[in-house]
Amino acid sequence: MEALTERPFPPGDYPLVVVGSGPGGLQASYSLRRLGIDHALITADDSPGGMFRRFPFFQRLLSWTKPYAPVPRDSRAYGRYDWNSLIGEEPAHRSIQPELMDGTSEFPSRPEMEAQLAEFVRRTALPIRYGCRWEATRRDGDRFVLQTSDGEYRCGLVVFAVGVAEPFTPEMAGREHVVHYVDTRDAASYAGKRLFIIGKQNSGFELASGLLHWASRIVLASPRPAKLSVETNSLAGIRARYVQPIEDRFMGGGVFILNAAIEGVERDGDAFRVRTRATDGGADLAVEADEVIAATGFVAPLRDLPALGVATFGQSRLPAQTPYWESATVPGIYFAGTINMGAPGLKKNGVGGTGAVQGTRYNAQLLAREIAERHFGIVAPRPRLAPADVVDYLLEEATDAPELWNQKGYLSRAVLFDGDGPYDEGIVPVQAFVDGSGADGVAMTLEGDAEGVVRPVAYVRRRGAISELSLDPDPLNEFRASADARAHLTAGLTELLP
Amino acid sequence: MAGTEEMIDELSGLALFADLARPELAGVVHTLDEEWYPDGQRILREGLSGTGFYVLLEGEVSVRLGEQEVARLRRGAYFGEAAILLGELPGADVVAVGRVRVVNLAGPALKDFLMRHPNVMFRILQEQTRRLRGAIQWRR
Numbered sequence: 001m002e003a004l005t006e007r008p009f010p011p012g013d014y015p016l017v018v019v020g021s022g023p024g025g026l027q028a029s030y031s032l033r034r035l036g037i038d039h040a041l042i043t044a045d046d047s048p049g050g051m052f053r054r055f056p057f058f059q060r061l062l063s064w065t066k067p068y069a070p071v072p073r074d075s076r077a078y079g080r081y082d083w084n085s086l087i088g089e090e091p092a093h094r095s096i097q098p099e100l101m102d103g104t105s106e107f108p109s110r111p112e113m114e115a116q117l118a119e120f121v122r123r124t125a126l127p128i129r130y131g132c133r134w135e136a137t138r139r140d141g142d143r144f145v146l147q148t149s150d151g152e153y154r155c156g157l158v159v160f161a162v163g164v165a166e167p168f169t170p171e172m173a174g175r176e177h178v179v180h181y182v183d184t185r186d187a188a189s190y191a192g193k194r195l196f197i198i199g200k201q202n203s204g205f206e207l208a209s210g211l212l213h214w215a216s217r218i219v220l221a222s223p224r225p226a227k228l229s230v231e232t233n234s235l236a237g238i239r240a241r242y243v244q245p246i247e248d249r250f251m252g253g254g255v256f257i258l259n260a261a262i263e264g265v266e267r268d269g270d271a272f273r274v275r276t277r278a279t280d281g282g283a284d285l286a287v288e289a290d291e292v293i294a295a296t297g298f299v300a301p302l303r304d305l306p307a308l309g310v311a312t313f314g315q316s317r318l319p320a321q322t323p324y325w326e327s328a329t330v331p332g333i334y335f336a337g338t339i340n341m342g343a344p345g346l347k348k349n350g351v352g353g354t355g356a357v358q359g360t361r362y363n364a365q366l367l368a369r370e371i372a373e374r375h376f377g378i379v380a381p382r383p384r385l386a387p388a389d390v391v392d393y394l395l396e397e398a399t400d401a402p403e404l405w406n407q408k409g410y411l412s413r414a415v416l417f418d419g420d421g422p423y424d425e426g427i428v429p430v431q432a433f434v435d436g437s438g439a440d441g442v443a444m445t446l447e448g449d450a451e452g453v454v455r456p457v458a459y460v461r462r463r464g465a466i467s468e469l470s471l472d473p474d475p476l477n478e479f480r481a482s483a484d485a486r487a488h489l490t491a492g493l494t495e496l497l498p
Numbered sequence: 499m500a501g502t503e504e505m506i507d508e509l510s511g512l513a514l515f516a517d518l519a520r521p522e523l524a525g526v527v528h529t530l531d532e533e534w535y536p537d538g539q540r541i542l543r544e545g546l547s548g549t550g551f552y553v554l555l556e557g558e559v560s561v562r563l564g565e566q567e568v569a570r571l572r573r574g575a576y577f578g579e580a581a582i583l584l585g586e587l588p589g590a591d592v593v594a595v596g597r598v599r600v601v602n603l604a605g606p607a608l609k610d611f612l613m614r615h616p617n618v619m620f621r622i623l624q625e626q627t628r629r630l631r632g633a634i635q636w637r638r
Contacts, residue, residue: 124559224528261524279525289633313599315502315533320534328536329597344533349547350604435540441546447548468546 007128008150009040011151016371017042017188018159019146020333021338022050025161025338026117027361029087029484031368034089035430040155041126042305043149044133048112048121050337056321058210063358064200065097067106071400073098079402084108086120087365090111093124094156107241114157132164137304159367161336162314164355166301169294173264176273181207181295196274196287198262199295200226205242207295208255212244219287220245221258223279234351236422259283265292278430300339302484305330324370326365334371336364345410345431349449353410362403362411366427385422387497390415391489392480393424394444398456398471399480403427404446408454416441417496434459434466440496456485462495502527509601511608512574517617526618527610530601534593540636542578550587550602551578553610555596562591570595579622582608 018029021043029041045053056062061084067073069081074096079087085097093481097116102109108116115300121128125325133149147151157375167180187210195215195366197204197315199221208218222227226246229237238246248255252362260276274287299317303370311320313327320328321343327333335342337486344352353359372378385393397413404411414425417440431441444461447470454477458469469492471485479485505527509635515523530553535541541559542549553576561569561577564611568590571577581588582605604609 045556095624152631169580222528223524259525261521277521277524279602281519311536311597314532315505322536328534346543346546347549347550347602347604348546349606350531350602434543450604466543466546470547 001369002432005463006113007129009042009129011108011133011153012147012460013154014038014040015155016040016159016377017144017146017153017155018161018336019043020161020163020337020456021045021048021128021130022052022115022161022163022337023086024163024360024364025159025374026120026126027364028159028161028336028368029128030086030088030093030120030126031365032125032371034366035372035376037368037372037376037378037425040129040153042129042146042150042153043133044131044149046130047118049054049117050161051165052110052113052117053390054110054182056110056203056206058206059241060105060109061108061266062115062241063356064106065101065108067098067101067103069347071133073398077400077402079358079362080400080405083356083406084266085111085116087153087361088120088124093120096120096123103264109390115155115387115471127181134303135395139308144236156331156373157334159334159336159370159371160302160305160339162232162301162339164298164318164338164341166299168315169298169454170262170296170297172262174266174272176408177265178292181293186428187211190291191291192216194271194288195219196221196272196289196292197295198222198292199452200224200238200257201297202238202242203297205238205245209242210244214256215254217254217256218245219256219258219274219289221262221274222258222275223261225377226258233354234448235354236351256323258282258285279327283458299432300342305333305409308333315343322436325367327389334367336360341441343410343429345429346434346490348409348447351409354406359407359410362427366429369426380426382416382425384420384426390422390442390497391486391493394442394458394489395435395456395480395482395485398485399478401427406446408446408448410441410445412459414441414443430459433461437464442493442496443480456494460492460496505532505601510630512553512555514553514576514618518615519619520593522615524607526615529607530588530603532600533600535600537594538597539594539598540591541594541598541600542581542588542590544589544591545587547587548605549578549581550574551582551608552576552592552600555599555601558595558599559569560593560595563589564594576622579608580603581605 016039018041063083066081071077074091088094136147138145167182170180191214194217197220227237259280260278264273277376309330310327325335338355341355412430414428416425430445447457453473455473456471460467506523559571560567
C-alpha cells in the first residue's frame with residue numbers, strides 16, 4: 001500500500017525531465033512514454049490541468065468539442081471536431097472530453113476541461129510528481145541541473161511546458177492601483193461598479209462579457225483598435241463569443257471602447273482616475289473608475305533560462321524556437337504547450353501556428369517522436385506507399401488530418417522518395433521541410449488567407465529546390481473528391497512520380 | 499525582449515518611424531509583431547507566397563540570389579515591401595546573419611497600415627525615390 005502513495009520520480013538523474021502538468025506537459029509525457037523514453041514529469045501544481053485549473057474565469061473555453069461530428073468519435077479525424085481532448089493511442093484514452101460535457105454547449109466549461117485532463121491522467125496511469133516546483137537551472141558539463149523544491153534533477157534534455165502564465169502589467173504611472181486579470185474576483189463583487197479594463201484582446205473582452213450584467217459601466221482601452229476573429233478570419237482577434245460588449249457599445253449600453261494609450265492611474269477619493277491618450281486622433285480623457293483591471297497578458301515563466309542562454313523575444317518573453325520547438329540558442333532545451341507560440345513557422349499571410357491546445361497537443365506528439373529519434377535512436381516506421389496512391393493520400397490528409405486542420409500552415413504530411421519509391425515520412429513542421437535539405441518529396445499543408453479561405457498547399461522539394469503548389473479551395477473542403485485538385489497535384493508531382 | 503515602452507523608444511530611433519508622436523507609435527507597436535531569428539535562418543523565401551513586411555531592429559540580414567549575396571541590411575532597414583506592394587513573389591531570399599530581431603507586419607495588412615500612418619508611407623516613398631535616383635545615376 002505504501003508503494004501506491006509514494007511520489008514518483010524522486011530527485012536524481014534522468015535522461016529527460018518534463019516540467020509542467022498542463023495539456024502540453026501531459027501530452028509530451030504520454031507520447032514519450034508510449035515511445036519508451038524514460039523520463040520524469042514534475043510539476044509545482046498538486047493536480048493536473050495547468051492554466052485550466054483557474055482560467056478562464058467566466059463562461060467557457062474558446063475551443064469546441066462537438067459531440068455529434070461527421071466522423072466517428074474514435075477516429076483520428078475526430079480531433080478536428082474535438083479541440084480539447086488529449087491524444088491517446090488506445091480508444092479509451094481518446095476523445096475523453098465529450099464524455100464529460102453536460103450538453104448545454106459545444107464549448108466545455110473550465111471545470112469540464114480540467115476534469116478531462118485529470119481523467120486522461122487517470123486512464124493512462126500517467127505518473128506525475130506533484131508539488132515539485134522547478135526553481136533554478138544550471139549546466140554541469142553536458143547535463144542540465146534543475147533545482148526544485150524537492151531537490152536536484154540532472155538530465156540531458158528538458159521539456160519545459162510551463163505555460164505562458166506569469167501575469168504581465170505594463171509599466172505606467174500608478175500601476176499599483178491596477179489589478180491584473182488573474183486577480184479578478186467573483187462577478188457579483190463588481191455589482192454597480194464602474195470598471196476600466198486595460199487591454200482589448202480576448203481576456204479583456206472575456207471580463208467585459210462576464211461582467212456586463214454586474215458593472216454599471218465598462219470602459220475598455222488599449223492603443224490598437226480591437227480586431228474580431230470574424231474579420232481577421234483567424235484565431236487572432238476577439239472570438240465570436242466575446243463580442244456582446246461591442247454590440248452594447250454601439251447601442252449605448254454603458255460600454256465604451258477607446259483606442260488609447262494609458263498614461264497613468266491616480267487615486268481620486270474612493271475611486272480612480274485613468275488618464276488616456278488617444279492613438280486614433282481622438283480626445284485625451286480622464287476616465288473615472290471604481291476598479292481598474294489590466295487584461296494585458298502573460299509572459300512565459302522561464303525563470304533563469306535567459307541567463308543560461310535561452311533567447312527570448314516579444315512582450316510575452318517567449319523563447320525563440322526551432323521548427324521542432326527546441327531553443328534556438330540552447331540545444332537540449334525543448335518547449336511544449338502554449339509556449340509553442342514562439343515558433344511561428346512560415347507565418348504566411350501573417351498566420352502562424354497556434355499556441356492553443358487543439359494544435360499544441362499534436363506538436364507535443366511530434367516533439368516526442370523527434371526527441372526519440374534524435375536522442376534515443378528510436379526511429380518511427382516509415383511505411384511505403386504505392387506511387388499510384390500518393391496523390392490520393394495527400395488529398396485525403398488535406399481533407400481529414402486533424403494535425404493539418406488544427407495547426408494550419410505549421411504542420412504538414414510529408415511523403416519522401418528514395419531509390420525504392422515513395423514512403424510516408426509522417427507529420428512534419430512545414431518550415432522544417434521547406435528550409436531543410438534532404439530527400440526529394442512533398443509536404444501537404446493547409447493554409448488560410450485573410451478572406452478565411454482554406455486551401456491545400458503542397459511544397460515540392462526536388463534536388464534541394466522548393467516550389468509551392470497552391471490548390472484551389474473547395475466549397476465543402478472535400479479535397480479528396482475534387483478532380484481538379486487531383487489533376488493539379490498530379491501535374492505538380494510529375495517530376496517525382498514519373 | 500522588450501516591453502511596450504522599450505519598444506516605443508526603440509522604434510522612435512529608426513528613420514522609418516521618426517515622424518510619429520508617441521501615442522501614434524504606441525498604436526504601431528501594438529500592430530507589429532516582434533520576431534527573432536537564429537543565424538542562417540531564412541526570413542523571406544524566394545518564390546514563396548504570403549510574405550510580410552519586416553523592419554530590422556537588431557543584427558544583419560543578407561539578401562541572396564541563390565548562393566550569392568546581393569545586399570547586406572542593417573538596423574533600421576526594412577524589406578519585404580516590394581513583393582507586397584507589387585503583388586509578386588519575393589525575388590530573393592533574406593537570411594539572418596547572426597542573431598536577428600525584427601518587427602513584422604503581415605502582407606495583407608501593409609496597405610491599411612500605410613494609409614493609417616502616412617508619415618511612414620512618406621518615409622518609404624522617400625527611400626524608394628532615393629533608390630530609384632541611385633539606379634538612374636548608375637546607368638548614366
